[in-house]
Amino acid sequence: MRAVITVVGKDKVGICAKTSTLCAEHNVNISAVSQNIFDDLFCMVMLVETDGLDIPFGDFADILAKEGRDMGLDIHAMHEDIFNAMHKI
Amino acid sequence: MLEINDVFETVRMIENENLDIRTITMGISLLDCCDSDIDKACNKVYEKIVRKAENLVKTGEDIEREYGIPIINKRVSVTPISMILAASGGDPLKYAKTLERAVNTIGVNFLGGYSALVQKGFAAGDEALIRSIPEALDITDHICSSVNIGSTKTGINMDAVKLMGEIVKQSAEVTAYKDCIGPAKLVVFCNAPEDNPFMAGAFHGAGEPDCVINVGVSGPGVVRSAISRIPDANITEIAEMVKRTAFKITRVGQLVANEASRRLDVPFGIVDLSLAPTPAVGDSVAYILEEMGLEQCGAHGTTACLALLNDAVKKGGVMASSSVGGLSGAFIPVSEDAGMINAARSGCLKIEKLEAMTAVCSVGLDMIVIPGDTTPAVISAIIADEAAIGMVNSKTTAVRVIPAVGKNVGDELEFGGLLGSGPVMPINTKSPEKFISRGGRIPAPLQSLKN
Numbered sequence: 406m407r408a409v410i411t412v413v414g415k416d417k418v419g420i421c422a423k424t425s426t427l428c429a430e431h432n433v434n435i436s437a438v439s440q441n442i443f444d445d446l447f448c449m450v451m452l453v454e455t456d457g458l459d460i461p462f463g464d465f466a467d468i469l470a471k472e473g474r475d476m477g478l479d480i481h482a483m484h485e486d487i488f489n490a491m492h493k494i
Numbered sequence: 495m496l497e498i499n500d501v502f503e504t505v506r507m508i509e510n511e512n513l514d515i516r517t518i519t520m521g522i523s524l525l526d527c528c529d530s531d532i533d534k535a536c537n538k539v540y541e542k543i544v545r546k547a548e549n550l551v552k553t554g555e556d557i558e559r560e561y562g563i564p565i566i567n568k569r570v571s572v573t574p575i576s577m578i579l580a581a582s583g584g585d586p587l588k589y590a591k592t593l594e595r596a597v598n599t600i601g602v603n604f605l606g607g608y609s610a611l612v613q614k615g616f617a618a619g620d621e622a623l624i625r626s627i628p629e630a631l632d633i634t635d636h637i638c639s640s641v642n643i644g645s646t647k648t649g650i651n652m653d654a655v656k657l658m659g660e661i662v663k664q665s666a667e668v669t670a671y672k673d674c675i676g677p678a679k680l681v682v683f684c685n686a687p688e689d690n691p692f693m694a695g696a697f698h699g700a701g702e703p704d705c706v707i708n709v710g711v712s713g714p715g716v717v718r719s720a721i722s723r724i725p726d727a728n729i730t731e732i733a734e735m736v737k738r739t740a741f742k743i744t745r746v747g748q749l750v751a752n753e754a755s756r757r758l759d760v761p762f763g764i765v766d767l768s769l770a771p772t773p774a775v776g777d778s779v780a781y782i783l784e785e786m787g788l789e790q791c792g793a794h795g796t797t798a799c800l801a802l803l804n805d806a807v808k809k810g811g812v813m814a815s816s817s818v819g820g821l822s823g824a825f826i827p828v829s830e831d832a833g834m835i836n837a838a839r840s841g842c843l844k845i846e847k848l849e850a851m852t853a854v855c856s857v858g859l860d861m862i863v864i865p866g867d868t869t870p871a872v873i874s875a876i877i878a879d880e881a882a883i884g885m886v887n888s889k890t891t892a893v894r895v896i897p898a899v900g901k902n903v904g905d906e907l908e909f910g911g912l913l914g915s916g917p918v919m920p921i922n923t924k925s926p927e928k929f930i931s932r933g934g935r936i937p938a939p940l941q942s943l944k945n
Binding site: 409413441448463484487489492 | 496497498500501502503504505509556559560561562563742745746748749
């Protein structure tokens with residue numbers, strides 16, 4: 406399946422690196438990345454492929470959220486369909 | 495690729511504005527559990543509920559984690575127990591205990607269906623079940639009860655109205671030691687929907703399939719927040735904004751419903767397009783009305799704002815779902831809505847205004863705490879008034895009032911959890927005793943003659 410990872414928080418060194426490393430460690434392929442900085446706030450959206458994920462998706466989402474909290478960031482990983490359902494007809 | 499703004503809008507709705515799926519409710523028919531031996535019937539009821547719903551909670555939690563959308567409640571609704579009791583006879587409380595045991599096995603939050611449909615009269619099992627409701631709601635923690643006493647097609651059964659006034663009062667008295675929780679789990683309906691996923695009024699109608707998944711969405715916080723972003727908009731623009739927001743909320747509900755249906759291998763029934771508040775600040779229907787421009791909910795203008803809200807929610811939601819049903823509209827339960835609680839405490843929101851509001855919203859006088867010395871006849875008369883609004887307007891109305899035993903206006907009752915807390919509201923105490931004691935039936939209105 407495809408999932409969306411969102412990262413929001415104060416900009417600092419290593420946000421992309423940390424998130425991508427976690428994806429690589431769990432065999433998650435990054436298909437697209439969109440990233441911007443608004444008023445010092447780092448916002449990133451990653452579209453990822455999770456078919457090869459080595460743990461249940463919910464556990465992966467929990468790991469990302471925890472790492473995010475440790476770095477002072479909000480990280481969410483959610484199934485792509487929820488965004489498609491809400492924003493596409 | 496998704497738009498970055500859309501992605502963050504979804505995340506904001508869930509994280510900051512309390513967007514959630516309020517309930518996945520599995521409707522289970524118990525008609526094939528009828529047996530002339532009540533113990534055998536109870537065994538069949540237990541076995542069927544556990545067999546059908548054993549994976550409901552886990553599936554709900556899996557979807558929640560995968561999609562990142564909170565699913566607050568996983569519930570079960572069953573065929574009105576009076577129908578099963580009709581075949582077996584015996585002590586209805588055996589069914590209540592069986593249902594509670596099944597709930598404890600499968601781990602759902604609530605089970606609805608300790609119910610009877612008596613809009614035109616009492617059939618076998620109906621009266622015995624109704625008379626057992628106060629004790630059933632006392633000895634169980636998760637069972638919800640409802641009684642349909644009227645409909646547009648049949649009129650209002652005034653014998654049942656009289657009886658239900660007494661039952662509501664008794665239910666409060668026997669549960670007085672636990673903050674009168676009994677009547678908070680008891681709804682008296684006119685035009686009860688048979689596929690409603692929301693408690694306390696959920697039951698699985700006799701015309702429903704064997705097993706079905708119904709989903710209730712929520713999201714008052716999202717609607718209020720959307721309106722707050724257009725502070726200078728006119729009312730047409732507000733209606734459009736509510737519609738667009740309701741569409742998005744409902745699409746998520748439909749997605750979760752489809753997914754739950756697929757994973758559980760149970761057909762999808764309906765999405766209930768409801769704005770269901772919780773006591774959490776920011777998750778209030780009253781605050782939406784205030785955001786539209788009222789100083790406080792209950793002020794003149796409240797009914798008009800609620801009518802707009804209710805209609806726009808339906809218009810937005812109906813295109814987002816393949817099948818809409820249940821109650822579908824805005825809920826106004828006083829004790830479950832932070833804004834309503836404030837308005838009731840300050841005296842701005844009165845029961846008469848709430849009654850007017852029920853003519854344009856999805857349910858009725860809901861979760862209203864009334865003085866403990868209110869007579870059964872007054873409660874019956876409240877039920878009759880509310881049922882009359884439903885009957886004439888071809889809509890669902892309901893009464894869930896809680897007589898606060900030993901308390902009076904100014905005191906508060908605390909239920910905790912989603913049921914919240916509420917101030918005792920003053921009500922008109924002039925006696926309707928003679929009217930209620932007459933019994934009989936209010937004939938079906940002209941609106942029923944559509945053939």
